[in-house]
Amino acid sequence: MTELAWISNAISTARPQAMGALLRYFRDLDAAEEAFQDACLRALKNWPKNGPPRDPAAWLIFVGRNSGIDAVRKRSKQAPLPEEDQISDLEDAESDIAERLDGAHYRDDILRLLFICCHPDLPATQQIAVALRIVSGITVKQIARAFLVGESAMEQRITRAKARIADAGVPFETPGAVERSERLAAVAAMVYLIFNEGYSTNSGEAPARAPLCEEAIRLARLLLRLFQTEPEIMGLTALLLLQHARAPARFDDSGEIVLLEDQDRSLWSRKMIDEGLALVDKALRHQKPGPYQVQAAIAALHARAAKPEDTDWTEIDLLYSLLEQMQPSPVITLNRAVAVAKVRGPEAALAMIEPLGERLSGYFHFFGLKGGLLMQLGRGEEARVAFDRAIALANTAAEAAHIRMHIDRLIKDGAAKATAKTAR
Template sequence: LAAVAAMVYLIFNEGYSTNSGEAPARAPLCEEAIRLARLLLRLFQTEPEIMGLTALLLLQHARAPARFDASGEIVLLEDQDRSLWSRKMIDEGLALVDKALRHQKPGPYQVQAAIAALHARAVKPEDTDWTEIDLLYSLLERMQPSPVVTLNRAVAVSKVRGPEAALAMIEPLEDRLSGYFHFFGLKGGLLMQLDRGDEARVAFDRAIALANTAAEAAHIRMHIDRLMKEGAERAAQKAR
């Protein structure tokens, strides 16, 4: 059952990890994964991890209409128009999360679904319970140790304890994530918050080199443009 669930999750990710131009063509992969997860749930109605898997896919796919703007640029979760999220999918996903957690047999899919549920329940980005998300990622780290899980946790840590704490958390991961776009994107963002512009530019350049899609590369270039603009403004102020 675990192997089948993992395959369903991989199918979903194949459709989800795409750029705006490919999204309409690959959305059926996400929908097929959700269909298969629901089928598994009908066959294993008391299995909390299958409830968690189904909830996770629903809660993630609910955000699909808001993931890209009209020009095809990536829109980060905190910047998304939440009115575009599918309320129907969210309600179904939240009900499944609550049902799964009542079994008190937590597993990785349930924990990830619980994290997605906290995002879904936040009416505004500032309502997000980052402390609870940090705790859930800490639990997921113990269940399923992975540098990617730690990287994701670092986002929550940056919100709770600041960018310096998050940067200290991810720096030991660099060798293992040396080919991972998201590592350098996050590192650059944290360095920007700490006003370490030159180091941020190096990280962002690396992220662009590792970008899997044009949308990812464009998103990083936006950060570089901002760095250059801020640098020019500082230089102008010094010249006065």
């Protein structure tokens, strides 16, 4: 690894911690960002010369804080602080600040930094964009690319979101236990959103959006290191790892989506699956189930099946029914119906999803599954109607292409039957 790569790595690793602490000092997002930028510039100058500091985060906080104070003083035309060359070499000062900023403090700093990004006034996409910009330090250009919008549009979006955050006021007092767990839940939901934004992707867009999944995993790991005994955070991290492990098999050579059943499982990342499974096992020992753990347990059952036919659909059906109780939602029932179709057949599954028709009347997957079930039951005409509806609702070209395939099969089967009839 080159020296520059090492430095940029150290900086991005230290970023959430440093930004969180600087935000606490300056109580202003822009001031904290400015101070952090300044500290990074100084790091790029200083680290190659003096070697990497023992604790990059403490160094950046120390230098960033001084440069922030310096900036305030300059504005009031006072004497500047000494150069960072002089201050940063003082091992004492560095270890002193490292100690003072230790442990629990850091934890609440990072949590606060993430928490202000998921302000309920902000729409989900803005929450994600702001978190990626502020916490992860991803450039506006990269974020814009991931969201498939222009750079200036994204810049505006982030600026607006930041202004809203500033207006809302940042909660600086140390959170109590209840508040901390509420913040953690909000932040976990945002990390999940970031992942989904990267995961639900159109053909051809996967390479641009995959970094969102990786960033979400990085943030989940960060949360897990801060809250090592939270089974839901274990579940979240496991869920993301198990889903992302399939990434290399999710698209074919022409960029079309490959369904779970048809994926080449040898392409799945063994390393991510192992870590995900270890985390699921660990979480379940706590016997404090939650939605992320249940979803991770479902993903784990898929990951554990060497072949699609080895999948434990009975257990998946049970887990989905548990998830239904925790978070009643027609989409979860729809997912459960897939498992039910495998265990009890298409008729039972169809009976399960029929009542959802009204609430899911604009949902592609509802009609896709309905069509599929009807097709299995040999009700071709009705299947065709459902598939036509699905195509009209498809979000991506790949989804539409997939349904098209089913329709083609129906037409072919229909033609074959007609031919057979005529022959008779």
